[in-house]
Amino acid sequence: MAVQTxxxxxxxxxxxxxxxxxxxxxxxxxxxxxxxxxKAGDTSAFEQLVRQYDRQIxxxxxxxxxNREDAEDITQDVFFKAFQKLDQxxxxxKFSTWLVRIAVNESLMRLRxxxxxxxxxxxxxxxxxxxxxxxxxxxxxxxxEQNYSQSELAEILRKTIAGxxxxxxxxxxLRDIENLSTEETAEALGLSVPAVKSRLLRARLQxxxxxxxxxxxxxxxxx
Amino acid sequence: MNCTDFLAKxxxxxxxxxxxxxxxxxxxEHLGTCHHCEVVVDTTRKxxxxxxxxxxxxxxxxxxxxxxxxxxxxxxxxxxx
Numbered sequence: 666m667a668v669q670t671x672x673x674x675x676x677x678x679x680x681x682x683x684x685x686x687x688x689x690x691x692x693x694x695x696x697x698x699x700x701x702x703x704k705a706g707d708t709s710a711f712e713q714l715v716r717q718y719d720r721q722i723x724x725x726x727x728x729x730x731x732n733r734e735d736a737e738d739i740t741q742d743v744f745f746k747a748f749q750k751l752d753q754x755x756x757x758x759k760f761s762t763w764l765v766r767i768a769v770n771e772s773l774m775r776l777r778x779x780x781x782x783x784x785x786x787x788x789x790x791x792x793x794x795x796x797x798x799x800x801x802x803x804x805x806x807x808x809x810e811q812n813y814s815q816s817e818l819a820e821i822l823r824k825t826i827a828g829x830x831x832x833x834x835x836x837x838x839l840r841d842i843e844n845l846s847t848e849e850t851a852e853a854l855g856l857s858v859p860a861v862k863s864r865l866l867r868a869r870l871q872x873x874x875x876x877x878x879x880x881x882x883x884x885x886x887x888x
Numbered sequence: 889m890n891c892t893d894f895l896a897k898x899x900x901x902x903x904x905x906x907x908x909x910x911x912x913x914x915x916x917e918h919l920g921t922c923h924h925c926e927v928v929v930d931t932t933r934k935x936x937x938x939x940x941x942x943x944x945x946x947x948x949x950x951x952x953x954x955x956x957x958x959x960x961x962x963x964x965x966x967x968x969x
Contacts, residue, residue: 708964715956720947723955727945736945737955744959749966799895802924805931810938822944841936842943847903866899873928873935880934 696760704751711751715744718761721843722768728838729772731827735779739771746771758852762845766853769835776831799870801877809880825875829868836861837868889918894925902932 696717702710722743727736746767747754754763810818826834839850840861851861897906897915906912919925 706967708960708967711963712956712960715959716952719952719955723947723951724943724945733945737951740955741958741962745962745966748959748963799924799928802927804927805934809934810942815942818938818942819944822939822942826939826944837939842939844940847905862899866895869899869902869932869935870928872939873932876935876938877931880931880938 694759697756700751700754700756700760703748711748714760718764719744721761722764725765725768725835725838725843726772728826728842729769729831729835730775730779731823732775732779735772735775739768739775742771743768759849762849762853765839765843765845765849766855769839769853772835773831799874801874801881803877803881805877805880806882813879821876821879825872828875829871833864833868833871836864837872840865841869889914891918891922891925894918894922895928898929898932901929902936 696714699710699714703714719740723736723740726739726743727733730736730739743764747764754760806812813821826837829837835854836850836856839845839853840847845853847858847861847865850856850865851858854861856864894915897911900906901915906915919929
């Protein structure tokens with residue numbers, strides 16, 4: 666068996682298709698070993714998982730809640746809940762997707778408690794046609810962000826994404842910033858793939874429309 | 889293909905998920921002849937790139953360490969109960 670696992674793809678062509686497919690299957694994700702160790706009581710393994718995903722969870726929470734203190738609390742709560750519910754993680758999805766799902770739920774719950782946002786559900790916001798039809802057809806400068814300092818640019822990006830409904834900015838955050846696949850985003854949010862695609866299109870177009878006022882070419886060609 | 893049809897395929901086009909060669913050819917043909925859609929594609933791509941390249945929220949190592957320490961304290965306390 667040891668020889669087979671070291672076989673090259675070329676060698677596999679001589680094997681029956683079902684066996685070759687098994688051998689070519691992706692190796693288990695390294696997180697699974699850490700999860701199993703953590704389930705067995707190894708807290709250092711869980712700490713390694715926290716180290717790997719704290720940035721992603723914090724940013725996801727901050728994008729959804731738009732509040733730094735909330736994002737800090739949520740990050741702590743997400744990992745603590747994950748630790749307590751490790752036995753419920755069956756490995757059917759990536760561990761990171763499972764964490765993101767908890768983070769999204771915690772973040773939306775936090776928004777509901779704050780009640781400063783009109784819409785706090787992934788199921789809302791979908792009736793609006795705002796931004797789904799492009800209106801601004803101005804070209805942008807080649808590297809538009811270079812006309813702003815780091816802090817100016819960060820402020821523009823924060824302000825712009827904050828203007829999106831939570832359901833849209835959550836999809837954009839997971840899919841385009843955190844680089845989850847469409848399927849992983851759907852799983853994390855409890856949405857269908859077509860629903861994710863629809864929200865993603867609107868989120869992208871709305872952000873594009875709003876950023877255009879900062880990044881468009883001017884007649885003078887300057888900022 | 890008109891602009892509305894093109895827009896409906898935009899997400900799949902960006903994500904490289906238009907498998908049907910005929911449909912992909914139609915999308916590309918529209919893109920080659922419609923300046924408005926060309927601008928929308930270019931500026932939408934830049935929108936995604938600018939967010940990917942410039943995280944607006946800082947997450948310094950000090951914050952990471954503080955949060956991790958707090959999480960692990962809670963986890964260990966829950967185990968010892």
